[in-house]
Amino acid sequence: MTIIDNYRKYTSRSLSLYREARSVMPYGVSSNYRYWEPYPIYLVKGKGSRVWDVDGNEYIDFNMGFGVLEVGHSHPRIVEEVRRAVEDSTILGFEYEKSVELAKIICNRYNVDMVRFSSTGTEATMHAIRIARAYTKRKKIIKFEGHYHGSHDQLLINVNPMRLESRVPTSPGIPEETLSNTLVADWNDYEGFERLVRVHGNDVAAVIMEPVAMNMGLIPADLDFLKGVFDLARDYGFLVIFDEVKTGGKFYSGASGYYGLKPDLVTLGKAIAGGLPLSVVAGRRDVLGVVGPGRVAHGGTFNANPLSVRVAIVTLRDILTEGAFYYMNSLSEELQKGYEDIADDLDIDLIVNRWGVSGTIIPAEIPPKNYKEIVRNTDFKTYSLYFYSMLTQKIIPMAYQEQWTISIAHTSEDIRNHIEKAYDTFKLIKSRGSSIYSELNLPDIEETW
Numbered sequence: 001m002t003i004i005d006n007y008r009k010y011t012s013r014s015l016s017l018y019r020e021a022r023s024v025m026p027y028g029v030s031s032n033y034r035y036w037e038p039y040p041i042y043l044v045k046g047k048g049s050r051v052w053d054v055d056g057n058e059y060i061d062f063n064m065g066f067g068v069l070e071v072g073h074s075h076p077r078i079v080e081e082v083r084r085a086v087e088d089s090t091i092l093g094f095e096y097e098k099s100v101e102l103a104k105i106i107c108n109r110y111n112v113d114m115v116r117f118s119s120t121g122t123e124a125t126m127h128a129i130r131i132a133r134a135y136t137k138r139k140k141i142i143k144f145e146g147h148y149h150g151s152h153d154q155l156l157i158n159v160n161p162m163r164l165e166s167r168v169p170t171s172p173g174i175p176e177e178t179l180s181n182t183l184v185a186d187w188n189d190y191e192g193f194e195r196l197v198r199v200h201g202n203d204v205a206a207v208i209m210e211p212v213a214m215n216m217g218l219i220p221a222d223l224d225f226l227k228g229v230f231d232l233a234r235d236y237g238f239l240v241i242f243d244e245v246k247t248g249g250k251f252y253s254g255a256s257g258y259y260g261l262k263p264d265l266v267t268l269g270k271a272i273a274g275g276l277p278l279s280v281v282a283g284r285r286d287v288l289g290v291v292g293p294g295r296v297a298h299g300g301t302f303n304a305n306p307l308s309v310r311v312a313i314v315t316l317r318d319i320l321t322e323g324a325f326y327y328m329n330s331l332s333e334e335l336q337k338g339y340e341d342i343a344d345d346l347d348i349d350l351i352v353n354r355w356g357v358s359g360t361i362i363p364a365e366i367p368p369k370n371y372k373e374i375v376r377n378t379d380f381k382t383y384s385l386y387f388y389s390m391l392t393q394k395i396i397p398m399a400y401q402e403q404w405t406i407s408i409a410h411t412s413e414d415i416r417n418h419i420e421k422a423y424d425t426f427k428l429i430k431s432r433g434s435s436i437y438s439e440l441n442l443p444d445i446e447e448t449w
């Protein structure tokens with residue numbers, strides 16, 4: 001039986017739900033990132049490191065809500081806090097008392113002076129670039145190819161282009177005028193960045209980056225490159241924005257804490273609220289100081305809602321402690337080691353990149369330093385085979401071409417299980433060659449990226 005026949009065999013209820021869903025939602029999903037060919041699985045619940053689908057299959061989950069659930073699914077302390085919070089109302093309409101306590105926790109932990117809350121990472125990065133433009137009175141923003149900052153128009157360019165051209169909008173429906181002030185640079189390429197800044201530097205309001213790139217697998221920053229970017233920003237008077245929506249939860253104090261750098265603005269989201277929607281734009285007092293009534297706009301009905309605030313306090317204060325990070329990191333390291341051993345034992349080309357509680361594999365010979373190198377050198381067919389094979393063995397290894405996230409609910413047993421299944425997968429791929437790719441009957445790989 002082929003991998004894809006096997007997938008179809010045990011996910012028949014997902015298929016019928018998908019057919020129903022397609023009639024009321026494009027592609028049957030609420031976010032493009034949840035769709036894959038031939039149809040996605042539909043989940044019903046999660047607990048600890050496990051999730052269950054509508055067919056009753058149990059999976060060990062290493063996607064963990066795209067990096068949100070370091071606390072694990074349905075953590076008892078969080079369930080209790082949500083229950084208590086609901087009893088005191090979920091929206092008060094005025095500022096919530098406990099938002100002050102949470103703001104102080106975040107200022108301390110992430111070494112920032114002030115914060116403003118919102119609900120999603122998309123909102124946080126949208127606010128960050130508006131604040132940077134207002135503060136500097138300049139228009140242009142530099143972003144890096146392959147970096148993703150959410151679904152708002154202005155940064156949706158060169159996020160994951162299979163056409164390697166200098167400017168590729170990530171979606172139809174975004175007017176070129178909207179993108180005309182967004183410049184694109186290559187990650188880890190200091191000379192290229194400097195050339196761009198020499199031409200445009202005096203018009204640039206900010207450079208925004210994922211300080212460890214986590215929307216093209218996982219590509220850490222070269223520290224000298226990062227420092228060079230900070231120096232150029234200071235010389236030309238533009239701001240540095242760390243989009244830590246992902247990285248903020250991968251080490252105790254995120255990338256700025258890890259690298260000992262102090263960006264002017266930081267955005268946070270995902271893991272900080274234990275599974276509830278909460279995001280943050282934070283940074284220097286004088287920069288955040290431009291926000292206010294009649295000044296820079298910042299609003300949102302659900303901003304700092306009591307549910308998210310209370311759960312975030314419990315998450316950051318009581319659950320995602322330094323001890324918890326020590327535990328999650330050591331499991332993440334075990335998983336990294338497991339993949340490195342697989343590559344050695346089977347003598348296959350596999351780059352294993354890890355940063356804190358997350359890591360990824362890239363079927364390639366040479367570690368890529370930026371997006372173009374990923375596109376040119378990755379064996380995407382092998383990656384796809386790996387992904388589907390893991391799913392059929394009831395392991396969700398990571399979100400498609402993203403990274404694993406270890407939670408406090410994972411155990412060494414979960415890691416061993418993951419590695420065993422990955423070993424069997426790569427052994428199969430190696431023994432049968434990429435000819436088995438045709439068995440998948442998937443569309444062009446370019447379209448699935």
Ligand SMILES: Cc1ncc(COP(=O)(O)O)c(C=O)c1O
Nearest residue numbers: 120121122148149150210245246
């Ligand atoms: C680095 C980064 N920034 C921003 C976002 C957008 O966050 P959200 O999906 O909560 O809007 C994401 C989402 O994956 C992200 O990875």
